[in-house]
Amino acid sequence: MSANAAVAKAVVAAHATFEEHNPESRKLHTAAAAHMPGGNTRTVLYAEPYPVAIQSGDNNTLTSVDGRTYVDFLGEFSAGLFGHSHPRIAAAVQTALTSGWNYGGESVVEKKLAAAVTERFAAGGVELVRFTNSGTEANTFAIGAALAWTGRKKVLIFSTGYHGGTFVFPMDLCRWMHNGSKGEPPCRNMNLPHEFVAAPYNNLAETRAIVDALPADSLAAILVEPIQGSGGCRPAAPGFLRYLRATADRLGALLIIDEVMTSRLGPSGALAAASTVDGDKTPIKADLMSFGKWIGGGMTFGAFGGRRDVMSLFDPALGAAKRLMHPGTYNNNVFTMNAGLAALDIYNAEAVATLNARGDRLKAGITKALVASGLYPEDQMTYLTDVIEVDSFEGETKLYTGVDSAPVALPTVFLASRGSMLNLRFSGPDAGHWHNIYYHFMLEQGIYMASRGYTPLNLVIEDKDVDMFVAAVAKFLETYKAELSA
Structure with missing residues (x-):
C-alpha cells in the first residue's frame, strides 16, 4: 500500500x-x-x-x-x-448586567480599561488606545491610520500571515501577488482592496530586495505578527523584527505589530519579549499595535493603540477636517469593558x-x-524545540535552529x-x-x-x-x- x-x-x-x-x-x-x-x-x-x-x-x-x-x-x-466559568469574569459580567447596558454614552469602566491597557503595553510603544469589537476591526483601523498619517498607499504583509477575516495571506496567494497577480488567483478571499505588497516571512534577504524595489515614498505601513498564530505558531526572528523596525524608520512608514493573539506571551506582549532574546537588548517598539482575544475576558473585543501623535488623529475634538472617524456601537460595551478590566488583573506577570x-x-x-x-534521532531534538521557519518565494520553507545553523527541510x-x-x-x-x-x-x-x-x-x-x-x-x-x- x-x-x-x-x-x-x-x-x-x-x-x-x-x-x-x-x-x-x-x-x-x-x-x-x-x-x-x-x-x-x-x-x-x-x-x-x-x-x-x-x-x-x-x-x-x-x-x-x-x-x-x-x-x-x-x-x-x-x-x-480564562476557561468557561472563571468566577471573577462572571462577577464582572454580572456587574454589567445589574448596572444596565447599551448606555449610548461613555462609561467609567472603559476609561479604567484604557489606562490598564496603555500601562500594560507601554513597553511596546502603546501610549493611547481605542477599542473595537474584534482584531479584524483593530487592524482595519490601524492600517487606515497609517495610510492617513503617511499619505501613502502600500502595505507590506508576509506569507501565511493572518490579521482577521479581511486580511488573510496564505503562501500561494502571496506568491501570486509577488509574481504580478497574473492569471487566476490560487484561492478566493475577501481581503480589503489595499495595495498589499507580499514578502516571505522571516526571510531577510528576499524581503529586503522586495522593499528596495518599491517606488520611493510609497510604503505606508509594515504589518506583521511577532508569532504567526493562524500560520502555525511561527515565531519571527528578533533580527527580522529589528530589520522591519529599522526599515520603517528609514522609509517613514509605520510599523504595525499584530498582537491580537500573541499579547498573551509576555507581561508586556510578545514584541517586548522578543527584545530580550538576542544580543541587542534595545526594546523594539511598534508605531501601532493591535489587540483582541483574551484582553476582553472572553467577550467580543479588539483594540488598537500606539504613538500619541498618530493616535491623536482619532481625537474627536479636532473637528471634521482633521480627525479620523472611528464609530462603532459596541466599541465600549459594558460587558467587555468590565470583563477586560478583570482579565488584565487576573493575567498578571506571575x-x-x-x-x-x-x-x-x-x-x-x-x-x-x-x-x-x-x-x-535524539541529536535532532533541537529541530523540534526552538526553530525559526524561513519562507522563500524562490524555494521552500526551511527550518533554522540558530544564526549559524544550516537549514533543514520541514x-x-x-x-x-x-x-x-x-x-x-x-x-x-x-x-x-x-x-x-x-x-x-x-x-x-x-x-x-x-x-x-x-x-x-x-x-x-x-x-x-x-x-x-x-x-x-x-x-x-x-x-x-x-x-x-x-
Whole structure:
C-alpha cells in the first residue's frame, strides 16, 4: 500500500469512528444547513466530515450534544484564556448586567480599561488606545491610520500571515501577488482592496530586495505578527523584527505589530519579549499595535493603540477636517469593558510566567514523544524545540535552529511553539489529511483543539491535563509512525 493510500485509508477510518460517536452533531449540522451556508457561520470551526456541536462549557471542559466531554485545549483560539466559568469574569459580567447596558454614552469602566491597557503595553510603544469589537476591526483601523498619517498607499504583509477575516495571506496567494497577480488567483478571499505588497516571512534577504524595489515614498505601513498564530505558531526572528523596525524608520512608514493573539506571551506582549532574546537588548517598539482575544475576558473585543501623535488623529475634538472617524456601537460595551478590566488583573506577570512554563512542559513532553517514536534521532531534538521557519518565494520553507545553523527541510511532523502557544504541524502533500487524522484521534482521547492542531493553553489547564495530552500525542505517533516515516 502506498503512503498516500495509507493516509487516505486512515482518514476514512477516522471519519467512520467520528460519525459513529457523534450522531447528534451530524443531525444538527445537517439541519443548520437550511439556515446557514454549509451549516456554518465561522469558517475556521468547520472540520470534515462535520464539526462537533458543543452543548456547554465548564471550567476547562466542553460537553457536546452527543454527551462527550473534552478537555479544552483550544481556549477559543486564545480568547478563552480564562476557561468557561472563571468566577471573577462572571462577577464582572454580572456587574454589567445589574448596572444596565447599551448606555449610548461613555462609561467609567472603559476609561479604567484604557489606562490598564496603555500601562500594560507601554513597553511596546502603546501610549493611547481605542477599542473595537474584534482584531479584524483593530487592524482595519490601524492600517487606515497609517495610510492617513503617511499619505501613502502600500502595505507590506508576509506569507501565511493572518490579521482577521479581511486580511488573510496564505503562501500561494502571496506568491501570486509577488509574481504580478497574473492569471487566476490560487484561492478566493475577501481581503480589503489595499495595495498589499507580499514578502516571505522571516526571510531577510528576499524581503529586503522586495522593499528596495518599491517606488520611493510609497510604503505606508509594515504589518506583521511577532508569532504567526493562524500560520502555525511561527515565531519571527528578533533580527527580522529589528530589520522591519529599522526599515520603517528609514522609509517613514509605520510599523504595525499584530498582537491580537500573541499579547498573551509576555507581561508586556510578545514584541517586548522578543527584545530580550538576542544580543541587542534595545526594546523594539511598534508605531501601532493591535489587540483582541483574551484582553476582553472572553467577550467580543479588539483594540488598537500606539504613538500619541498618530493616535491623536482619532481625537474627536479636532473637528471634521482633521480627525479620523472611528464609530462603532459596541466599541465600549459594558460587558467587555468590565470583563477586560478583570482579565488584565487576573493575567498578571506571575500568571503569564506560570502559563508559559506549562507550555514549556507540554513542549518538552511532545518533543520527547517525537524522539521516542523513532521519527527523529535524539541529536535532532533541537529541530523540534526552538526553530525559526524561513519562507522563500524562490524555494521552500526551511527550518533554522540558530544564526549559524544550516537549514533543514520541514519534517513530516514537527512542533512549532512559543510559551503557551503550541501547534503540532505536518508538512508535505498529505499535510491536510494528517491534520484531520490527528484532530480526530485527539477527539477520541477526550481532547478538544483546533482542527489545524493549534493548542493555546488556558489558565485552568493543569499539569495532569498536559501530561494526558502528551500521552495522547505519544499514542498517535506510535499508531501512525510507519505512515509518517514513509
